[in-house]
Amino acid sequence: MNDNLPDEALDQLFRKARTYNAFLPTPVSDEQLRQIYELAKWGPTSANCQPMRLVFVKSAEAKARLAPHLSEGNRAKTLAAPVTAIVATDYAFYERLPQLFPHADAKSWFVGNPALIEVTAFRNATLQGAYVIMAARALGLDCGPMSGFDNAGVDAAFFPESQVKSNFLINIGYGDPSRDLFPRSPRLAFEEACAIV
Amino acid sequence: MNDNLPDEALDQLFRKARTYNAFLPTPVSDEQLRQIYELAKWGPTSANCQPMRLVFVKSAEAKARLAPHLSEGNRAKTLAAPVTAIVATDYAFYERLPQLFPHADAKSWFVGNPALIEVTAFRNATLQGAYVIMAARALGLDCGPMSGFDNAGVDAAFFPESQVKSNFLINIGYGDPSRDLFPRSPRLAFEEACAIV
Numbered sequence: 001m002n003d004n005l006p007d008e009a010l011d012q013l014f015r016k017a018r019t020y021n022a023f024l025p026t027p028v029s030d031e032q033l034r035q036i037y038e039l040a041k042w043g044p045t046s047a048n049c050q051p052m053r054l055v056f057v058k059s060a061e062a063k064a065r066l067a068p069h070l071s072e073g074n075r076a077k078t079l080a081a082p083v084t085a086i087v088a089t090d091y092a093f094y095e096r097l098p099q100l101f102p103h104a105d106a107k108s109w110f111v112g113n114p115a116l117i118e119v120t121a122f123r124n125a126t127l128q129g130a131y132v133i134m135a136a137r138a139l140g141l142d143c144g145p146m147s148g149f150d151n152a153g154v155d156a157a158f159f160p161e162s163q164v165k166s167n168f169l170i171n172i173g174y175g176d177p178s179r180d181l182f183p184r185s186p187r188l189a190f191e192e193a194c195a196i197v
Numbered sequence: 198m199n200d201n202l203p204d205e206a207l208d209q210l211f212r213k214a215r216t217y218n219a220f221l222p223t224p225v226s227d228e229q230l231r232q233i234y235e236l237a238k239w240g241p242t243s244a245n246c247q248p249m250r251l252v253f254v255k256s257a258e259a260k261a262r263l264a265p266h267l268s269e270g271n272r273a274k275t276l277a278a279p280v281t282a283i284v285a286t287d288y289a290f291y292e293r294l295p296q297l298f299p300h301a302d303a304k305s306w307f308v309g310n311p312a313l314i315e316v317t318a319f320r321n322a323t324l325q326g327a328y329v330i331m332a333a334r335a336l337g338l339d340c341g342p343m344s345g346f347d348n349a350g351v352d353a354a355f356f357p358e359s360q361v362k363s364n365f366l367i368n369i370g371y372g373d374p375s376r377d378l379f380p381r382s383p384r385l386a387f388e389e390a391c392a393i394v
Binding site: 001002003004005006009010012013014015017019024026030033034037038039040041042043044046048050052053054055056057058059061062096099100101102103120122123126127128129130131133134135137138139140141142143145146147148158167168174182185186187188190193194195196197 | 198199200201203209227230234235236239240241243245247249253254255256258259296298299317320324325326328330331334335336337339343344364371382383387
């Protein structure tokens, strides 16, 4: 049995973590990006299906490819962020189930069932995107996730002729609390969002 | 700037965390369920929309209401778990945006746009479900998430005549590594799932 993590860890992951719009100039190394995935990959997905694909947009060339597809309010901050992760969803994920879930014929659950493919791919890639946010924070990095962009444009620029579709974006770096950090917005109280029955 | 969390914390959250099928008899208190939400609520959602609703199924009566809607392979373990959280999605989430995102008229972005409502609700409630898993682990608890159940049946039993729909389930307790813990399934390598561009 595990104990509670120390208060400072709970603060870093949840209570004091913020969505940053501006980042310090401190760079994020390729090794750190790899470490994020090497943690996030362990998060659970249904039938271990792991439909998330991640493109870390880091070079000036790739940022320029992303730029026209960002919403006006997200463009400048995204171009300035050290890295922007495109969290994407592989809708052909079930092709890999013989490798990922070897103890059952899980691929057969999906073939010919587009509604189940759709909901499973989107739910589980999104779960994995949240694991990426939590992994980045656990590694001392800050995130700025967003869904304000032209998905079709990003798909054409980064995933042409493929079963992979963009889901949401995460700017990653070391947050700069002195710039563009808004007052924290309210959260629903336990009684508004939850019930114990 | 934050540091990496210590290795033991990274193990607890990611590297050694497992999806448990069997739990120790140790109970989970209502206060612990509240603590899970009080951490998870801080996770980011788009326009702070917080569409997740959580029903913690704990009593024998409520477990009996859930039972007929579980898939055969998930029934016995779920009935035996100390708590089963129904992670649900409130498709009328935008009604609360004047409270949750007071600095813009975010509600108007959604009214009359059912496709945007649908994708925003499902994506963000799912992100929040992942935050619940990570919060439970941060508090020393173990999870057994699953999507193998009859959503319509669970909705009729727990969310009648409402805009709230079940998304996925999470058994919560202290995992019993001596029972029904399968060998860990493989994860995609960085090169299979990720690119740095």
